[in-house]
Amino acid sequence: MSKTSTPKLRPLPFNAPVRAWALSEWALIPLRLFLSVTFIYGGLMKLANPNFLNPQSPISIYQQLAGSIRISPIHSLISPLTHYAKPLGIFIAFAELAVGLGSLLGLWTRVAAIGGAFISLSLFLTVSFHSSPYFVGSDIVFLFAWLPFIIAGSGSRFSIDSFVANRVAKEKNLPNPTLVPIAFSTVQNICGNFEQGKCKAQQGAACNADLCPVLLGARAPRVTRVSGDAIDRRTLVVSGVAAASLGGAALVLGGATADMGRLIGGAKTPKTGPSIGGTTTTNGPGSTTTTTPGAVHGKKLGAASQVPEGHAASFTIPSNNDPGIVLHKGGKFLAYDAVCPHAGCPVGYSKSANQFLCPCHGSAFDVETGAVLAGPASYGLTPLKVVEGSDGNLYLQ
Numbered sequence: 001m002s003k004t005s006t007p008k009l010r011p012l013p014f015n016a017p018v019r020a021w022a023l024s025e026w027a028l029i030p031l032r033l034f035l036s037v038t039f040i041y042g043g044l045m046k047l048a049n050p051n052f053l054n055p056q057s058p059i060s061i062y063q064q065l066a067g068s069i070r071i072s073p074i075h076s077l078i079s080p081l082t083h084y085a086k087p088l089g090i091f092i093a094f095a096e097l098a099v100g101l102g103s104l105l106g107l108w109t110r111v112a113a114i115g116g117a118f119i120s121l122s123l124f125l126t127v128s129f130h131s132s133p134y135f136v137g138s139d140i141v142f143l144f145a146w147l148p149f150i151i152a153g154s155g156s157r158f159s160i161d162s163f164v165a166n167r168v169a170k171e172k173n174l175p176n177p178t179l180v181p182i183a184f185s186t187v188q189n190i191c192g193n194f195e196q197g198k199c200k201a202q203q204g205a206a207c208n209a210d211l212c213p214v215l216l217g218a219r220a221p222r223v224t225r226v227s228g229d230a231i232d233r234r235t236l237v238v239s240g241v242a243a244a245s246l247g248g249a250a251l252v253l254g255g256a257t258a259d260m261g262r263l264i265g266g267a268k269t270p271k272t273g274p275s276i277g278g279t280t281t282t283n284g285p286g287s288t289t290t291t292t293p294g295a296v297h298g299k300k301l302g303a304a305s306q307v308p309e310g311h312a313a314s315f316t317i318p319s320n321n322d323p324g325i326v327l328h329k330g331g332k333f334l335a336y337d338a339v340c341p342h343a344g345c346p347v348g349y350s351k352s353a354n355q356f357l358c359p360c361h362g363s364a365f366d367v368e369t370g371a372v373l374a375g376p377a378s379y380g381l382t383p384l385k386v387v388e389g390s391d392g393n394l395y396l397q
Helices: 029-048 061-071 075-105 109-126 138-152 160-171 184-191 229-264
Strands: 275-279 299-303 312-317 322-329 332-337 348-350 355-357 364-366 372-374 386-388 393-396
Touching: 029 075, 029 109, 029 138, 029 229, 061 075, 061 109, 075 109, 075 229, 109 138, 299 312, 322 348, 332 386
Parallel strands: 275 312
Antiparallel strands: 299 393, 312 322, 322 332, 348 355, 355 364, 364 372, 386 393
């Protein structure tokens, strides 16, 4: 008489109980709500602001990609993307919107979480990689915040995934699949088949929560279930239809938001002052200048009169194609490489604050030295040396 063999499953990591991923689903609801709202807001904000897709704007996706080439560890991968900045920007905006809506409604939550983690990882590698210390950059925090939902999904609370699974189980006359945590000691008391660490219900096998019929009921472990394949296919079809419907709604919402943004005008592009034209070459960092009589060596920027006292103007540095900025203050001309060292957006001069400000993430820099006054930038602007010649023109030395 042969003895029925008992299947052996691999123990869960850290001796976790059966389906431990479901035990904390209530505690994850606040985090899920925060991530969802943040990504929905981020996507809609990009779609509503015409400047996000305007390559001439310092806050555009093009300018951010161009700036990331200087600071990102994957700069070689970013450079080709600048040629597709507009479609990439549209894709990113709708991807953030889809991730946020999927997570909020608990629909294909693991897929949404994987998308959210990928977006956060991309931003970390292109925007906040050099944040110091590392935890002051939010992108790496968002990356790890998505991991619980990749592992656990949305759970059974406030979730379309759970609603669909329950509906399909009901159609197939199967028990409600909602999981309820229960202490294993309680299972032992209820079952009464345990003796000296052996389970009579499992032909004397060692106690194993993975195989306990009290814990699993009529539903075998998902990785070994055969009879539930039809249920899984049905669940996939129903949830797929729901996801497609949600995707259509997201397209309509995103398109309406973009149209509204164009009608209103979107956020105003920060002004860096007029351009004094021409291209220039820089020979390293320097400081500020005073009027220099006689001949002046260097690249001519334009007439000093184009930059009146208390105003700033922009120019282009041909050696690296970076934007430059020159400020006339106290009889001196202060010039810097205008690329913000945080994410590469060109800074502008705020007369009211008397600071150079980054329009993308709010970094502030001292006008006299270029030093960073407020992050997330971790260091200051690169200074350039500008002098006024006796001919009334500005020169970059």
